[in-house]
Amino acid sequence: MQLGQAQFEQGVIVDVDIDSLVVEGSPRSTGEDQDHIQALVEVWAPLPPVLVHRQTMRVIDGVHRLRAAQLRGDDKIAVTYFDGTESDAFVLSVESNITHGLPLSMADRKRAASRIITTHPQWSDRMIASATGLSPGTVSEIRRQAAGDTLLEGSRIGQDGRVRPVNSAVGRELAGKLIRENPGLSLRQIARAARISPETARDVRNRIHQGEDPLPKPRVRARPRPRTPAEETSRDRIAAAEQAISTARIAARVAAVDRLKSDPALRFSETGRTLLRLLNIHTLTGAEWQAIIDSVPPHCTSIVADLAHEFAGVWGEIAARIEHQTVEYG
Template identity: 75%
Template structure:
């Protein structure tokens, strides 16, 4: 979990009566996914324990595992308990559903971000973005629409647990005032008072010594030329699309690479693979192979000349291993 977020004891596993658990206040607006529940029912290895908010007995993470247990006719289910507040329990529910299992929809993640901004206004946009699986820019926009009342004393807590000002410029101005009034203050004292990093405090002090403004000049970004923003036709995009060369001299387009990565992502969400050691090994192998053409070319270019022969032999041998695996899978599918 991120620094500043609620902690809980994950090692202690208990058994709870299924009838005692509640599934209210889920961040998932679409409700249960029956296909996912069916897939969990077919898993032959023990599933991870369900995470439960002890004060309310509400399921934080594992509703689909709970539904699968109910359909199997189980009366009890393994659980771990979280004893924090309800608002922290909701944060944990969102974070858990973003990190693994059936992912939350974009609408659910945005709605969750709005709720977390209200209950945890001191958290930075980046910290909330990491929790909800959104970009910091989207979180910033959601916060802006919610109004300025969500700011807490002009500062927020970052992912590393440090408190930083919302307005860095205000922190720099305050730091310059502190330095001028008391030149003997240490960088840590200045940083703590102005709620900036020690490195920023050092930069402010060096600027003042050189007679410069404590605020650096904003960088001016060059505007793109008009012709650079003209939408390309599908044919033009296909011609411009980078590709990876295959062993037979063909090419794999970026769209095919994206399709392959998407297929691996779908496998990652399948509990039959995620909840078994051999399944996780297979997913890790696939994850290593979902590189773009430029990344593969960078690997090729980085191999020193005296290693190329060995790498070539190994690459062909391992390609043969994958061919053998594919043949076995094909045989089992068609048998």
Template identity: 50%
Template sequence: MGPQVDPTKVDTGALPVVEIELSRLSSVCSPRTTGEDPEHVESLLSAEGELPPILVHRPTMRVIDGLHRLKVARVRGDTTIVARCFDGTESDAFVLAVEANVRHGLPLSLADRKRAAIQIIGTHPQWSDRRVASATGISAGTVADLRRRRGEDGNEARIGRDGRIRPVDGSEGRKLAAELIRSDPGLSLRQVARKVGISPETVRDVRGRLERGESLVPDGSRRLRAKPQPVGWAEPDFGRSVDRDRRAVLERLKADPALRLSEAGRILLRMLAMHSIEGQEWGRILHGVPPHLCGVVAGFAKDYARVWAEFADRLENRATDVAAG
């Protein structure tokens, strides 16, 4: 058994490429229960050039990523295949297999992603719902539901995607964050987050709740009530995130020479305009995503959301520094 590592932080592209005999390889590690897809194999057979190396768990010689490439090699009559080898534990190898199959190639089905999440919850119970969700391409809410069904919801603290340990019950952290925000409104999201030990996104939520006069701790009742209702794209929840006042501000920004006359400013304006579409348009885009690509697109959306959050934090820090200087 290899050393304990964080599989979500392994740069598999940096692993050395080796040549392995096909007879030594096994496909038991795959999270794909339906086996190889004949059409995908055919498309790889007709592809020009060399296929990328597969990923193999060296201790067991199980294929982590590349079952279809392995099938192609066997159909062509090859005796060896190029591969990169991972030396971690079998449970970490499975996480890598799930991530690889969620984010590229032929995506996993929703059923396979849920089964993978259940297995990862069992082997990595200390991981947060969001961390498991990021690896499997399903929502954190679905992971939480799967965890409750397994009766494994008792951990007092879990490790998040950033590697930090946080309590499952974050109410105390939210209260401390609120006290800091009230006593020093000039603190940035990251400054509060570091002092309290919670994420900047949680601090952002706390600040918004203070401004709106809402409870600091989400009770989840609205989310539970809304879940069984059919999605009405005439008036979706996320469509209200960019209201008329915000759109009016955007129109003023478009006329501001400081943005309009610089290349970076014009890029920023185009990005802001792209996200300011109506809720009905969001609905058309959502329903236009093929079911077999939902996990992949969701992964991109979450990654881009994190980029925007980091961008917002840096802007707030910059505004704070300018005001203090």
């Protein structure tokens, strides 16, 4: 999420009166979890400071920690302030509650996404997905329902902070016109004017130099031959078995990550929360991964594939080092 580092007082923690804090507007529809509060009461180690919106003194993240402090009879609590709009404070509250502590339910995440679409309509589906813990496809569907199946025109801000047109074809057409009329423009100048990435601008320029249209032609898939009844039955059975195995693996993966999220040793340390965020990415379903794969632009496929292979190697190395450490110190 690109809310801006300047909006936090980095490293500044202050003690404030508990009675001065406001608890309202939480994205959690089920309210507070008394068992979780009691578990925090019994934690002897110092808990992370509560995140508070300075302008309203509303608790953005840490309501359960606040309640635990009240049960202990504390008058003050450690606080870190956030300076920004109330709508940005809500986004931060949602993001905080999907990365650590007691995770938001799927229904709460969808409601939060619907609200963020209203308050931040210029944000891309991927950017909202990163803040709510949903897939970009789910956010896109929520946006379509909120807009009555009419998509917003113009541009949106992506997760990387760059502004891009909703319809990339418009940007490509504009880039083509700029290249023809001003062949001396740099790729960055073209990309900035057309609101596309420099790589897309490069692809458009190469197409024009080769006498092609700025827009890539849609891929035409060859029609598969009709399958025989025997092939149909056999392949359907194989597909159903593979789907069942995949579903079971995903369920086991999600359960394992959820167990780790409930471990205070990970929840209440910065490195632990970083690990939980990384692991949570890999709990997406096959359909959600496919939606992400389908959204990769043709000119980015090789780069994304290379990075995926490299990251897979990184995870393999991490697994080996953790296993070695377990054997050495276990």
